[in-house]
Amino acid sequence: VPAxxxxxxxxxxxxxxxPEDLRGWLGTxxxxxxxxxxxxxxxxxxxxGGIEAVLIxxxxxxxDQTLFTAEQYNQIFTLHGVTMIxxxxxxxxTGFGVYxxxxxxxxxxxxxxxxxxxxxWTFLLSxxxxxxxxxxxxxxxxxxxAYVPYSTGKFSPGLGLDFxxxxxxxxxxxxxxxxxxxxxTILRHRxxxxxxxxxxxxxxxxxxxxxxxxxxxPPLTAACTFxxxxxxxxxxxxxxxxxxxTVLWQHLFWFFGHPWVYIIFLPATGMISMLLPxxxxxxxxxxxxxxxxxxxxxxxxxxVWVHHMFAVGITHLxxxxxxxxxxxxxxxxxxxxxxxxxxxxxxxxxxxxxMLFALGFxxxxxxxxxxxxxxxxxxxxxxxHDTHFVVAHxxxxxxxxxxxxxxxxxxxxxxxxxxxxxxxxxGKLSFWxxxxxxxxxxxxxxxxxxxxxxxxxFTYSQSQGWETLNLVASVGAGVLTLGVLLxxxxxxxxxxxxxxxxENPWNADGLExxxxxxxxxxxxxxxxxxQTRYPLWDDHDEEHDPRHERILDGGRYTFTTSALDxxxxxxxxxxxxxxxxVVGALVLTAVFAGLLAKNLWVAGGALLLAxxxxxxxAWPKVRKVPEPPLEPEHHEEDKRNPLVTELDPGRGKWxxxxxxxxxxxxxxxxxxxxxxxxxxxxxxxxxxxxxLPMLGVxxxxxxxxxxxxRQVKKHADRRARAALAVTLLLGLVFVALQVVEFxxxxxxxxxxxxxxxxxxxxxxxxxxxxxxxxxxxxxxxLVLPRLHAAEKPPHHPYKSAALYWHFVDVVWVFxxxxxxxxxxxxx
Amino acid sequence: MTRSPTEVERASGVSRRQxxxxxxxxxxxxxxxxxxxxxxxxxxxxxxxxxxRSAPAFTRPILFGLSLVALGVVVFSVVSSLRILRxxxxxxxxxxxxxxxxxxxxxxxxVFFSVTFAFGIALNAVPVLVLANVxxxxx
Numbered sequence: 001v002p003a004x005x006x007x008x009x010x011x012x013x014x015x016x017x018x019p020e021d022l023r024g025w026l027g028t029x030x031x032x033x034x035x036x037x038x039x040x041x042x043x044x045x046x047x048x049g050g051i052e053a054v055l056i057x058x059x060x061x062x063x064d065q066t067l068f069t070a071e072q073y074n075q076i077f078t079l080h081g082v083t084m085i086x087x088x089x090x091x092x093x094t095g096f097g098v099y100x101x102x103x104x105x106x107x108x109x110x111x112x113x114x115x116x117x118x119x120x121w122t123f124l125l126s127x128x129x130x131x132x133x134x135x136x137x138x139x140x141x142x143x144x145x146a147y148v149p150y151s152t153g154k155f156s157p158g159l160g161l162d163f164x165x166x167x168x169x170x171x172x173x174x175x176x177x178x179x180x181x182x183x184x185t186i187l188r189h190r191x192x193x194x195x196x197x198x199x200x201x202x203x204x205x206x207x208x209x210x211x212x213x214x215x216x217x218p219p220l221t222a223a224c225t226f227x228x229x230x231x232x233x234x235x236x237x238x239x240x241x242x243x244x245x246t247v248l249w250q251h252l253f254w255f256f257g258h259p260w261v262y263i264i265f266l267p268a269t270g271m272i273s274m275l276l277p278x279x280x281x282x283x284x285x286x287x288x289x290x291x292x293x294x295x296x297x298x299x300x301x302x303x304v305w306v307h308h309m310f311a312v313g314i315t316h317l318x319x320x321x322x323x324x325x326x327x328x329x330x331x332x333x334x335x336x337x338x339x340x341x342x343x344x345x346x347x348x349x350x351x352x353x354x355m356l357f358a359l360g361f362x363x364x365x366x367x368x369x370x371x372x373x374x375x376x377x378x379x380x381x382x383x384x385h386d387t388h389f390v391v392a393h394x395x396x397x398x399x400x401x402x403x404x405x406x407x408x409x410x411x412x413x414x415x416x417x418x419x420x421x422x423x424x425x426x427g428k429l430s431f432w433x434x435x436x437x438x439x440x441x442x443x444x445x446x447x448x449x450x451x452x453x454x455x456x457x458f459t460y461s462q463s464q465g466w467e468t469l470n471l472v473a474s475v476g477a478g479v480l481t482l483g484v485l486l487x488x489x490x491x492x493x494x495x496x497x498x499x500x501x502x503e504n505p506w507n508a509d510g511l512e513x514x515x516x517x518x519x520x521x522x523x524x525x526x527x528x529x530x531q532t533r534y535p536l537w538d539d540h541d542e543e544h545d546p547r548h549e550r551i552l553d554g555g556r557y558t559f560t561t562s563a564l565d566x567x568x569x570x571x572x573x574x575x576x577x578x579x580x581x582v583v584g585a586l587v588l589t590a591v592f593a594g595l596l597a598k599n600l601w602v603a604g605g606a607l608l609l610a611x612x613x614x615x616x617x618a619w620p621k622v623r624k625v626p627e628p629p630l631e632p633e634h635h636e637e638d639k640r641n642p643l644v645t646e647l648d649p650g651r652g653k654w655x656x657x658x659x660x661x662x663x664x665x666x667x668x669x670x671x672x673x674x675x676x677x678x679x680x681x682x683x684x685x686x687x688x689x690x691x692l693p694m695l696g697v698x699x700x701x702x703x704x705x706x707x708x709x710r711q712v713k714k715h716a717d718r719r720a721r722a723a724l725a726v727t728l729l730l731g732l733v734f735v736a737l738q739v740v741e742f743x744x745x746x747x748x749x750x751x752x753x754x755x756x757x758x759x760x761x762x763x764x765x766x767x768x769x770x771x772x773x774x775x776x777x778x779x780x781x782l783v784l785p786r787l788h789a790a791e792k793p794p795h796h797p798y799k800s801a802a803l804y805w806h807f808v809d810v811v812w813v814f815x816x817x818x819x820x821x822x823x824x825x826x827x
Numbered sequence: 828m829t830r831s832p833t834e835v836e837r838a839s840g841v842s843r844r845q846x847x848x849x850x851x852x853x854x855x856x857x858x859x860x861x862x863x864x865x866x867x868x869x870x871x872x873x874x875x876x877x878x879x880r881s882a883p884a885f886t887r888p889i890l891f892g893l894s895l896v897a898l899g900v901v902v903f904s905v906v907s908s909l910r911i912l913r914x915x916x917x918x919x920x921x922x923x924x925x926x927x928x929x930x931x932x933x934x935x936x937x938v939f940f941s942v943t944f945a946f947g948i949a950l951n952a953v954p955v956l957v958l959a960n961v962x963x964x965x966x
Binding site for chain 1 (some may be wrong): 854858861865868929932933940941951953955958961962964
């Protein structure tokens with residue numbers, strides 16, 4: 001059979017390319033285009049945050065400086081921290097992932113392309129939402145962690161902290177959607193043969209942080225929601241006079257915050273594990289250990305949050321546990337460092353700009369790791385807490401382990417993205433300026449911290465003896481900025497005038513280097529099959545596909561493979577460009593603007609529009625496989641024998657599983673808050689006479705829906721629909737009972753009365769909101785055209801909606817047990 | 828010559844469940860030890876120790892016992908993962924190709940998980956032995 005020629009390429013291009021008009025630009029779902037947008041937008045945020053950093057250093061360069069007032073300085077360092085940590089450090093890695101993951105694993109796109117587009121637009125709009133605050137003179141000013149009580153309405157009036165809380169909640173939607181996409185893509189769409197023992201290490205880090213995102217972001221959402229409710233609606237979560245707790249914020253924030261450190265660090269280490277062996281000209285030493293250490297960092301990362309709170313006043317035993325976990329986690333980073341060093345030791349080094357940035361990362365990571373261990377020792381931490389030592393530590397970790405790998409990644413992968421090589425001389429100059437500038441800026445801060453200079457002070461007096469070191473740090477910031485600008489110039493120059501890169505300019509091993517530079521809209525003509533960890537180094541022949549098993553040009557198709565061994569299982573059909581994601585993101589912006597203005601009509605109206613957009617998005621479209629531009633002739637070239645022929649009907653199920661996991665974590669955070677704020681003085685234990693029947697109604701509804709699921713499997717369309725209708729009816733009965741329960745309860749307790757009222761109403765309202773979403777899902781499935789259309793049963797929307805409904809019911813079981821039955825037992 | 832997953836499983840007699848257990852057991856032992864330890868300390872100190880600001884006599888033995896049980900579980904996990912690894916790899920593995928087969932990779936990861944969590948649990952047990960009052964700081 002002859003190799004496929006121009007006709008196959010033209011057909012694939014026609015299937016996968018996005019129209020070059022405004023509609024195409026707004027509606028594109030191409031991971032390469034969206035990846036580039038992520039990278040550019042996040043880099044723009046890096047530049048904005050960098051300008052803020054320069055302003056901070058200008059203010060601190062000399063004693064008694066008066067460039068800014070204390071309030072202005074607070075706003076600048078808050079925006080700097082928030083921008084760098086939330087809108088640069090993680091999204092830039094998402095950008096690399098969005099662009100590279102499908103190419104690295106041999107898929108044609110991410111699992112959910114429209115969700116990917118939605119994630120990008122929400123990321124962009126949430127950032128613009130935050131940056132509307134300085135233009136309104138209402139910037140947040142309480143640091144990137146916004147500790148209460150300073151951030152509550154009493155001490156920080158105005159809209160600044162509302163902007164903070166709302167923009168973070170907005171951003172979590174983008175981050176979570178990205179994580180879901182990565183998890184499902186990596187687990188279900190790897191090239192045939194790419195078992196978990198052969199995945200690129202970047203996949204391990206991306207998968208680990210995506211799972212971490214799913215479980216770490218809900219506590220942040222809970223904390224920010226509590227803050228907003230306290231500030232705007234006079235709830236009492238953080239008001240100690242009414243039974244609230246200020247430490248609750250710290251627990252929730254750092255339960256998110258420490259895994260977040262790994263979320264912005266691990267993908268960067270994954271990038272280093274990909275590019276360092278290429279420039280050491282040998283496979284990485286200890287692949288299995290590096291992969292396992294990456295996963296374990298994600299796991300243990302959830303058990304170290306209290307080390308940010310050693311100065312708060314925790315039990316000694318509790319502190320010891322968290323200190324031990326903090327020491328344990330250093331083992332995993334050490335394993336990775338030793339593996340990189342061994343790879344360098346046994347390799348033949350090629351000192352490109354990318355490699356220099358990788359080596360710089362290694363040096364800075366070791367310093368950042370070691371001074372991190374210093375602060376994990378409790379008595380030392382008590383001395384150094386809230387001093388510039390901590391500023392030095394966090395910048396060694398975050399800049400050293402994020403910015404340097406990101407620049408290494410830019411110099412390594414941009415030739416693939418743009419098709420042009422960057423200038424090596426300028427790249428090396430940029431590296432040295434950044435490396436020297438960085439150390440000049442942040443190393444003196446260790447000494448300043450040991451001398452007692454606190455963080456977050458806007459000026460200091462000459463008599464304190466901190467001026468020289470601060471001046472050195474400020475000069476260093478200038479050198480660092482120069483280094484960054486040299487790379488920006490290099491990039492702009494190379495896009496126009498750089499030498500052509502070719503497919504594989506570095507003689508690298510990964511699958512992404514088998515595509516053209518820049519890649520075609522469809523990636524490779526033949527979806528690759530993988531035999532080894534280093535396909536391009538180990539006699540890889542992607543074109544060896546004599547039966548044309550891996551071309552898949554009958555539609556926008558890619559393979560679905562099994563999670564562990566990547567055995568081909570089905571064909572996944574990918575959606576084409578759509579305006580629904582950008583419209584959905586815009587409507588969500590209106591929801592958040594309404595909440596900011598406390599205008600519930602605007603917020604509610606926009607929410608309804610968002611639901612309508614969602615329904616349009618999910619409504620099954622008639623599959624229009626576009627006609628190929630050239631009529632297929634009866635020619636050998638057009639013979640296809642795909643590895644698998646079945647269409648994958650259940651891709652949404654995995655996404656729904658991830659959604660339920662993150663929602664479950666949200667309720668765990670809410671229950672944690674309930675128990676943390678308790679025990680409550682319960683003179684009157686909550687009444688059970690309504691909630692127990694409500695429990696019965698929900699359990700019955702789950703039973704009926706389960707019966708319906710079984711009928712779907714049996715193709716009993718009518719009975720399945722009837723079960724769905726009965727479930728809906730029971731759900732509505734529950735809503736009616738919930739309204740009565742609220743009305744009764746409000747007679748004796750309001751959310752503003754005390755922390756107990758606040759948490760009780762918040763938990764039950766969150767559940768009610770989830771229940772309404774569940775009802776909408778069931779209603780949507782009920783009106784879907786056919787229960788089992790062309791796909792084979794079971795009908796997957798039915799299954800997904802049922803899964804969500806069962807989850808909502810299980811949550812109610814916990815609510816009744818914790819909030820109603822337990823207080824009655826203690827009566 | 829690469830062997831298919833089923834061939835490897837058949838040849839070594841190691842089931843997929845055993846491989847997963849090697850990863851999950853030490854993780855669960857470490858997490859369970861941490862959570863149960865914290866819970867026991869909190870409950871017993873709040874219930875019995877807070878008035879006199881000293882730990883009840885049974886708190887320390889319970890915590891120590893928990894550590895021993897958790898350590899026992901991970902030591903069992905270390906031994907069984909090493910056995911499984913040997914059964915899968917045999918002695919003919921060429922250097923540099925370790926963990927190439929998915930089963931071998933999982934077995935190696937299980938050894939790593941078990942050893943590091945044994946270290947983690949041992950570290951967690953140290954404060955129980957050395958703190959003068961395990962209830963210190965309870966409010």
